[in-house]
Amino acid sequence: MSDSLLLPPKEAGSFKQIVRCYEMKQYKKGLKTADGILKKFPNHGETLAMKGLIINASSDNLAGGGGGGGAASSLASVEAKKAEAYDLVRLGLKHDLKSHVCWHVYGLLYRSDRNYNQAIKCYLNALRQDPENTNILRDLSMLQIQMRDIKGYAETRQKLFGIRTNSRFNWISFAIGQHLNGNHEMAVEVLNAYHTTLDTSGPNGGPKFSSDLEKYEHGELLLYRAMVLEEGNLFDEALAHLDTCEPLAVDHVGLKEQRARLLLKAGRNAEAEEMYQILVEFQPESHSYHDGLRASMGLPPSTRPDANGGAATSSTPEQIERMTALYAELRDEHPKCSAVQRIPLDFLPVGTQFKTRLLAYVRRRLTRGIPSLFSDLKGLYVHAAKAAVIEALFLEIEESLKKSELFPEASADDMREAPSTLLWTYIYLAQHFDRMNDTPRALAYADAALKHTPTVIDLYLVKAKILKHAGDPVSSALLADMARSMDLADRYLNTICVKKLLRAGHQKQAENTIMLFTRGTGPDDSKHKTAEELSRATQRNLYDMQCSWYEIECGACHERQGELGKALKKYVAVTKHYADITEDQFDFHTYCVRKMTLRSYVEMLRMEDRLHREKAYRRGASGAIRVYVKLHDKKPSGAGGAGVLGAVVRPHARAADIAGRNADGAPLDPDDPNLTPAERKRIKQKLRKAEAKAASKEEKAASKDGTPSTKDDDPDGAQLASTDNPLGEATKIVSMLQQHAPSHVETHLLAFEVYMRSGKAILALQAAKQAVRLSPESPATHRNVCAMFVACERLFAQWDAEKPAEGEKPAVAAARAAQRGTVREVYALERDEMLPKGTGMLDRLEAYNASYLEAHGTLSLAQRSAAGEVLHRMHTPTDWGAAPLTGASRSDSARARGVELMCSADASSSLADRLDALDTLRGVLGTADAHVSSFLSASLQAFPYARCFGGSYELPEEQRPSSTDA
Amino acid sequence: MDAADLDVSLEPLHYKRLEQLRILNAAVLPVRFPNSFYDDCVKSSSDSTVLAHLDDLLVGAVATRVEKASKSEGEGEQGARLYIGSVCVLAPYRNRGIGGKLIAKCLAAAEAWGDENIKDAYLHVQTSNEEAVKFYEKYGFVKQRVIENYYKRIDPPHAVLMVRPFVYPPSTPSIQV
Structure with a gap:
């Protein structure tokens, strides 16, 4: 505050008042006071800055609270106010560069716009002027943890702790900083030291609690210390600590779970087993308790979670025997528990035991009519032998029920089954045969069930x-x-x-259906709103509810129908939800520490770090990237500027999902020749009704003065789609995916598409390599690698042919030559690493292709199709076979072999593979080719x-x- | 072999699950009711329209509507009537006591209204269906007369009209001035 002393006492007092007004949100009064000072001292930096801050705050208020009508105009005025605020603060800073107030205000301004990195810089500048300002330090630490500058956060919290040691918040935050920064011992020391400051006169050596809440907070603090110890691999210390804090902890279950886990980690298996027995006793349905119990007994964990593509359980016979005995015992103790009956089905090998247990398991569930039985058993199907046993057993059950209303192996005196048992058997068999890709039998059982009930x-x-x-x-x-x-x-x-x-592909009908459940669009609202308004309100509500699944599916639907703007709008919305979720954690940095929910807080931070790896984000992000790529490809050639690299990668053929393919085109078009007359009639009827309804509603709405709803300036994504630089936008999302989801091959395939089109050879190369590393069998990966080598050869030939531009400075030319030299060098290195040795490029590529086919060709049609495509293109002189590629005389027989491979479907070929192969064939041979029609x-x-x-x-x-x- | 009765739960119709009733009737009956019949079920008498569920499966239902005096059949009779449009049980679940429970519950529900304007319940049975006639007689229905050519698409097309009067207990409050 030293600088504000430059003002005479009266004005200095007024300045303090401005700050107060800002804090109390009395913006009008604050502005008036600021103007008063500025009248006499127009160049007083801090006052200028404060005025800017207040203007910004009042404009935020406008944007947040306004809501209602005239949104577009108010948006513009908010923008103008924001600009004014920034100008004022910058002006203030110019007049008083040494003022920590000005820098702090500048930081606050950036923070309010969520520009945290800039805000951090401003705070650091402010601290240079006033290193011990606790307000600034506190604000800074929150930004650092939000941006995951863990080291900075730990330092800032340490400083704050040094300044004020009498606040609980400072103690705890100091410990969290050390913990997150990997300094577990230090964190524990801090917590211990804090503990010594507490009163211990209460029962069990804890403080006297005046409320349950206090007791809970204290317990959480103790358990947090156990968490830090565990994560610092100090297992024995953690266990000792749990023993002492047991009487004070409130979360008894959490404590027991941790103790069991710690005993296991510390290698004290006998004690761990005892602990897990207690937990299983407490909640026998918890699969994680069962996993712990088995681990403590030296038995393999359950194979339940998707079984990693069917890796067979590698249990020894001895282990299986022990597990069988264990679960027989547990079954006696918990006869009604599902988990103890279900888990043996995972580890038991096919045999009489397995069949007996399976029958006992399904019998109860068929009798009781549990609809989820199939999903429950689905995991077993990764073992073909188990699937066969299931099939035989269910057919046997069907037979037996039909004959005697009894299960196989039931005695004649047993209660007869209700008719619904047979029904559920039919339903299971329908699902079973669907899983086995036997559509006719699946449908037959579904229809039998439909006839029954x-x-x-x-x-x-x-x-x-x-x-x-x-x-x-x-x-x-x-x-x-x-x-x-x-x-x-x-x-x-x-x-x-x-x-x-x-x-x-029925987007409109889908919207009308979901409308029944969105807010403000129910049957009552639809009476006084136009169809247009209802549609807007529905979409708006789904956006507000962050309904990602809908936006992803709706985006894919639009994408299939070629409505790129609308598709983009939906996909981008999904990515925005995730940005919002990241943003939403900000308040929790203070809240959680205050409420002492420290374990949950640390877990939340980790969850946020994993956030952009989630499937919904990836689906939204890849959809947006695909659409941007399509937008780029649609631009008139030349405008794109991707050049040789982009020209080789084929347009991204696969839409989001093949499920809806060919159902697209105009939804519900009565003139669609593929429809049966009955279907056509129905659709026409529906359209007529819909029109009549819409018309009557519009009339009603016109007569009434409807309240204007919040407007979306770009409901159909037209503005989004009109971007000048779709590849630039795509690149931003690609780097998010690369950063957060690098273990998904899709990430690198998309990166490849984008970088090739942007002419970035090295980045495309990197993406291709990552894809090969993750999924060498992926057909898309293989195609990409081959396309890339072809494209790069062409690019280099083009470079060779280029004449120096006139009037170009020699230095520029030299720099470019050097850069190109590096690209070639890297490329040559990678080429020699990835491709087999040989003379001409085409020969090497052919050998590479042949080895891919040999390694993965038996997997499925998809791999053969990719290899066939590469072979065919390579040998086609107008395609990849064109100069400047050397080697391999282009041969008709090789082309024929390529076609043969692309058409090599067999009985095991899936629908998706066939559809992909069809796309490939069409892309290579054109739609009119005879091979296409026969395929x-x-x-x-x-x-x-x-x-x-x-x-x-x-x-x-x-x-x-x-x-x-x- | 007579199997044991099935343990079903009986619930009144919920309008959001009306479609299930329609599907049930379509599966069991050779005739189709117009949509207006189902609308009336919901509007006029949703608790005398009774659904039988085995666990959560709908396996049987009785569908009714209350008919105002002017609408009712018969010669110049006054007062409203309860029309029992359909009593259906899915084939695999028949002969297990569900139909009887349904009709009993339906009549009990209507009587519980205590509305003396509703004087009786009536229904139609195809003349060839003697079993059904016997069944309804068990529940107090009496054959009144035969309506010729009542049905349009099934043979024989004649129907028996059966009626069951409601007897309100004297305790029903009837205020005398």
């Missing part, structure tokens, strides 16, 4: 799923709509139905219901939703 909602969803897998998303959506209509109060059914409608008809034969091959499934009338709704 047509009122089971789950059944319609089961059949919908079968049809989805069979390639008919349209009929699948109809069935889901049928299921939805059977219970209009069920949000889950509504959700499934909406998702399926989007997969089927298409063969595929239709294999998947007669697949819309993408021209097939469809005709639903019987009674399985269609009646047309009375919406």
Whole structure:
């Protein structure tokens, strides 16, 4: 405050008042006071800065609280005010560079705009002027932890602690800083030292608690210390600490779990086993307790979580025997527990034991009609032998129930099963055969079940799923709509139905359906709102609710229909949700420390660090990247400037999901020649009704003065899509993915697409290498690598042919030559590492392709198709085979072999693989080629219901939703 | 072999699950009711329309509507009536006591209204369906007359009209001035 002393006492007092006004949010009064000072001292820096801060705060108020009408105009005025605020603060700073107040204010301004990195710089400058200012230090530390500058955070908290040791907040934050910075011993010391300052006159050596809350906070503090000890690998100390704090801790379960875990980590297995026995006793359904129990007994963990692509359990016979005995015992103790019955099915090898346990398990669930039985057992299907046993057993059950209403091996005196048991057996078998890719039998069982009891909602969803897998998303959506209509109060059914409608390309109908559950768009609201308003309100509400699944599916639906702007809008919305979630943690840095929920706080920080690895983020991000790439490809050539590299990578063919392929095009178009007359009639009827309804609503709305809803300036994403630099936008998202999701091959495939188009050879090379490392068998990876080598050869040839531009400075030319030299060098290195030796480029590529085919060609059609494509393109003189590539005389027989590979589907080829292969064929040979049509008809034969091959499934009338709704 | 009765729960119709009733009736009956019938079920008499659930499965239902005096059949009778449009049980669940429970519950629910304007319940049975006639007689229905050519698409097209009067207990408050 020394500088403000430059003001005469009266004005200095007024200045203090400004600060007070700002804190009390009395912005008008603050402004008036500031203007008063500025009248006499127009160059007083701190006052100028404060005035800027107040203007900014009042503009935030405007933007946040305003909401209502005229949003567009108020947005502009907010922008103007913000600019004014920045100008004032900068002006103030110019007049008083040495004032910590000015720097602090500048930092606050940046912070309010979420520009944390700039804010940190300002705070550091402020501290240079006033190193012990606790307010600034505190603000700085919050920004540092938010930006995960852990080292800086630890330092700042240490400084703050040095200044004021009598605050609990400072003690704890100091410890957290040390903990997060990896200095566990120091953190424990701090916590211990803090402990000695506490009163210990209460029971069990703790303080006297005046409330339960205080007791809880103290317990959490103690358990936090145990957490730090555990993470510092100080297991014995942690265990000793748990013993002393047990009577004071409130979270008894958490404490027991930690103790068991620590005993295991410390290698004290016998004690760990005892502890886990207690936990299993306490909650026998917890799979993690069971895992711990087995680990402490030297037994392998459960294989439940997806079994890593089916890696067989590598238990020894001795281990299996011990586990069998263990679970027999547990079963006696907990006869009603699911987990103790389900877990043996994972570790038991196929045999009589397995079958007996399986029968006992499914019997109870079929009798009770548990719809999730199939999802429960799905994990077992990674073992083909177990799947076969399941199939045989269920067929046996079906037979037995039909004959005697009894399960196999039941005695004749047993209670007869209710008719619904047979129904659930049918339903299971339908799901089973769907999983085994036996569509005809799956449908036969679904229909048998529908005939038996047509009122089971789950059944319609089961059949919908079968049809989805069979390639008919349209009929699948109809069935889901049928299921939805059977219970209009069920949000889950509504959700499934909406998702399926989007997969089927019916965006509008999907919106009308989800509207039934969004806020302000229900049947009552629809009476006085136009269709347009309702649609906007729905989309707005889904955005506010951060409904990512919808936005991803809706984006994919638009993307398939070529509506890139709308697709982009949805995908970008998803990425924004994740930015918001990151942002939302800010308040918790103070809140959690104050509330003493320290363990949860540290876990939350870690969760936030993993946030952008989540599937929903990745799906939204990759969708946005795909669309940006498409936008780039759509630009008139020349404008793109990607040059040779971009020209070789083929346009990204795969849409978000093949499920909805070919269901796209105009949704519900009555003139679609693929429709049956009955379908056409229904659609026409629906359209007529919808039109009439919309018209009547518009009339009503026109007569009434509707309240203007919050406007979205760019509802269809047109502005988003009109960006001049789609690749630049894509690159930003790509680097997020590279940073947060580097273990997903998709990340590097997308990076490759973007960098190739931006002409960045080295970055594309890196991406291709990462993809090969993660997934050498991936067909897209293989195609990318080959395309890249071809493209680079061409690029270098182009460089060689280039003439120096006239009037160019020699220094510029030299710099460019040096840069290009480096690129070539790196490239040559990688080429020699990745490709087999040989003379010409094409020869080497051919050998590379052949070795890929040999290694992965038996996996599936996808790999053969990729290899075939590479072979064919390489030998086509107008394609990759064009000069300047040397080696391999382009041969017709090699091309023929390429086609053969691309068409080499067999009985095991999946729908997705066939569809991809079809795209590849079309891309290589053109759509009119005879191979394309014969491949298409063969595929239709294999998947007669697949819309993408021209097939469809005709639903019987009674399985269609009646047309009375919406 | 007569199997044991199934343990079903009986609940009144919920309008958000009306579609299930429609599906049930479509699966069991050879005739289709117009949508207006189902709308009436919801509007006029949702608690005399009773659904039977086995665990969570809908396996049977009785669908009713209250008919105002002017709408009712018969010769110049006054007062409202309860029309029982359908009594359905899915084939695999028949002969296990569900139909009887349904009809009993339905009549009990209607009587519990205590509305003396509603004087009786009536229904139609195809003349060939003697079993059904016997079944309804068990619950107090009496054959009144045969309506010729009542059905349009099934054979025989004639229906028996069966009626069951409601007897309100004298304790029903009837205020005398």
